[in-house]
Amino acid sequence: MRKEVIEYIEQNQELRNFIREQPHWYRKLSRNPMDLQAFEIASLHYHRKTIPHHVEKFNNGVQMASMMMGMFQAMNSQT
Template identity: 70%
Template structure:
């Protein structure tokens, strides 16, 4: 792998971890170092850090809080 690509990956802990979990990317980058941007995008999808994933997580949290609120409210009404 090219030295500059390797240094960039070593600076990004999450990318380094991703490559260890997905060794196919090490081979891909060795053959084509310009795929670094694809690696970053794939890593975001793998760790679910894309905007749609974050929106889904927020939605789930809001739904959970709403459900807890209504559950507490119904318990209060029973007493």
């Protein structure tokens, strides 16, 4: 693999972990270093850090809060 690609990956802990867990990317980047952007996108999907993942996480939090509010309201109405 090219030295500058290795240095770039070593600067980011998530990329370093991703390439350890998905070694086929090491081979892929060795053959074609221009796939670095695709590698980063795959890492974001793997670590669930894309915008849709953030929206989903926020939505789950709102649903949980709504459910808790409903439970508290139900408890207050019974007393």
